[in-house]
Amino acid sequence: MAVDAADPLLYPCPAFAGLRPALADLGDEVACAVRPQGLPGPRLRLCSADAARLLGWPKPGDDRAREQWAQVFSGNQAAAAHPALCTVYAGHQFGNWAGQLGDGRAHLLGEARGLDPAQAMGHRWWEVQLKGAGLTPYSRHGDGRAVLRSSLREFLCSEAMWHLGVPTTRALCLVDSDLAVRRERLETAAVVTRLCPSFLRFGHFEHFSHSGRHDALRRLVDHAVERLYPQCAEQANPALALLREVVSATATLVARWQCLGFVHGVLNTDNMALIGWTIDYGPFGFLDAFDPAYTPNTTDVGGRYAWGRQPAIAHWNLLALAHALLPLIDDRDAALEVVDGFGDAFEAAMAEGMRAKLGLGPQQDGDVDLLRAWFDLLRACGADWTLAHRLLAAVVADANAPPPQRWLQLFDPWPQRLQHWLQALRQRLQPLSAQERQRRAQAMSRANPCYVPRHHLLQQAIEGAGLGDFSIAQRLHQVWRNPCEEQPGCEDLAAAPPPGSPPPVLSCSS
Ligand code: AMP
Ligand code: MG
Numbered sequence: 149m150a151v152d153a154a155d156p157l158l159y160p161c162p163a164f165a166g167l168r169p170a171l172a173d174l175g176d177e178v179a180c181a182v183r184p185q186g187l188p189g190p191r192l193r194l195c196s197a198d199a200a201r202l203l204g205w206p207k208p209g210d211d212r213a214r215e216q217w218a219q220v221f222s223g224n225q226a227a228a229a230h231p232a233l234c235t236v237y238a239g240h241q242f243g244n245w246a247g248q249l250g251d252g253r254a255h256l257l258g259e260a261r262g263l264d265p266a267q268a269m270g271h272r273w274w275e276v277q278l279k280g281a282g283l284t285p286y287s288r289h290g291d292g293r294a295v296l297r298s299s300l301r302e303f304l305c306s307e308a309m310w311h312l313g314v315p316t317t318r319a320l321c322l323v324d325s326d327l328a329v330r331r332e333r334l335e336t337a338a339v340v341t342r343l344c345p346s347f348l349r350f351g352h353f354e355h356f357s358h359s360g361r362h363d364a365l366r367r368l369v370d371h372a373v374e375r376l377y378p379q380c381a382e383q384a385n386p387a388l389a390l391l392r393e394v395v396s397a398t399a400t401l402v403a404r405w406q407c408l409g410f411v412h413g414v415l416n417t418d419n420m421a422l423i424g425w426t427i428d429y430g431p432f433g434f435l436d437a438f439d440p441a442y443t444p445n446t447t448d449v450g451g452r453y454a455w456g457r458q459p460a461i462a463h464w465n466l467l468a469l470a471h472a473l474l475p476l477i478d479d480r481d482a483a484l485e486v487v488d489g490f491g492d493a494f495e496a497a498m499a500e501g502m503r504a505k506l507g508l509g510p511q512q513d514g515d516v517d518l519l520r521a522w523f524d525l526l527r528a529c530g531a532d533w534t535l536a537h538r539l540l541a542a543v544v545a546d547a548n549a550p551p552p553q554r555w556l557q558l559f560d561p562w563p564q565r566l567q568h569w570l571q572a573l574r575q576r577l578q579p580l581s582a583q584e585r586q587r588r589a590q591a592m593s594r595a596n597p598c599y600v601p602r603h604h605l606l607q608q609a610i611e612g613a614g615l616g617d618f619s620i621a622q623r624l625h626q627v628w629r630n631p632c633e634e635q636p637g638c639e640d641l642a643a644a645p646p647p648g649s650p651p652p653v654l655s656c657s658s
Pocket of ligand 1 (some may be wrong): 414430
């Protein structure tokens with residue numbers, strides 16, 4: 149069915165149909181026009197009303213509207229007013245220079261003005277991007293496709309992350325098809341439509357810097373300043389000011405990841421967004437039993453991107469960005485100093501996040517030791533990260549009551565060590581009134597989610613979807629909209645994986 153972009157009734161997003169992405173002004177060198185290949189027989193399977201609302205778009209209500217969305221967000225009907233755009237970038241992958249990469253399977257459809265900048269961390273625009281709509285000039289050896297399994301993971305996890313308070317690309321909808329795609333085995337194709345104020349990656353800047361195209365680098369930096377960090381425009385050295393903002397946003401982001409137990413899995417510089425939001429959900433994972441060395445990515449044999457290494461890797465990636473920006477910053481020492489600010493910024497954000505998780509309130513002497521002992525305890529016991537924090541609120545709420553049995557069980561068989569830590573915590577909280585303890589416990593319940601996108605739950609959704617049943621995915625999508633509120637009948641979604649389950653691992657193939 150052909151969709152007429154000029155007809156506001158037929159086109160699901162009339163405002164967006166006419167909006168040419170600002171990136172198009174940067175020239176072919178940065179972003180070239182490409183028509184998506186689209187998908188045969190596209191089916192709209194999942195749609196995020198929350199994400200649609202950001203743009204002021206209603207969720208498609210009837211079959212006709214669903215068919216229209218399927219056609220548009222499969223890439224079958226690229227906006228008529230302008231073609232889709234694909235950008236070129238480069239990157240460091242696993243610590244090595246990988247050279248030119250680019251949008252190998254991502255098409256920028258256009259951009260839309262957000263209804264409320266407060267819903268976008270102050271940003272006014274949302275770029276609308278398809279992932280998996282076919283070949284591009286940057287597909288290299290790839291097929292331009294994304295499989296249903298990985299698209300479903302990205303849709304569900306990115307929306308959940310937003311509700312968990314993590315800056316992240318959003319997922320508008322997921323469209324699938326019977327089109328066969330070969331990975332380790334034969335699978336089927338899908339397209340996720342992502343939203344982000346900007347899909348610029350560190351790798352975009354690396355590409356133009358390392359190939360010596362400094363005019364394009366400058367245009368890109370000017371665009372990023374104007375769009376993402378306007379406060380830098382008036383600074384004496386805007387590129388340096390930009391770097392400082394990215395360092396700060398990245399430190400906050402990684403602290404959120406660490407506090408949640410999120411492991412990105414492939415923290416290459418081409419998977420780091422300049423805006424400081426989470427981007428590119430591949431072999432990600434959440435900590436179940438706490439192990440700082442946990443990485444969900446089977447390709448990452450050395451554990452470069454393990455949970456415990458994410459802060460150091462983010463710092464490394466920021467150095468790569470600084471290096472790329474040097475032709476414009478023109479002051480090596482100043483750039484280094486700015487990047488070295490990452491350590492303190494991350495430590496401060498992490499300490500604040502962990503104090504909130506433990507109900508510690510304002511910083512005090514001894515907090516570092518208390519936190520270190522907590523990490524040691526979790527690690528020694530392999531306690532479940534999410535549950536150990538979630539159930540801790542009950543310990544803080546009442547100084548005299550014994551800790552809940554469900555919480556104690558997580559630390560089996562280390563009661564002695566646990567007693568020591570509990571004693572230290574109780575001492576720390578001892579001056580608090582009963583009322584203040586209750587208040588802290590309530591705040592802890594907002595800092596410690598009970599529902600996170602655990603691997604085994606995503607697997608259930610994938611298995612259902614593979615049989616054409618998206619009800620599990622829809623349930624997860626719905627419950628993860630309120631991750632800190634216990635929801636009746638959802639105990640199964642709060643539980644740790646069955647005992648004895650090995651830590652989940654995934655290949656990079658998607
Ligand atoms: P990733 O590991 O998903 O971050 O991808 C690294 C690079 O490979 C990016 O430039 C992607 O656009 C590209 N890429 C990944 N998968 C495909 C695919 N199936 N077809 C074309 N390009 C791809
Ligand atoms: Mg990527």
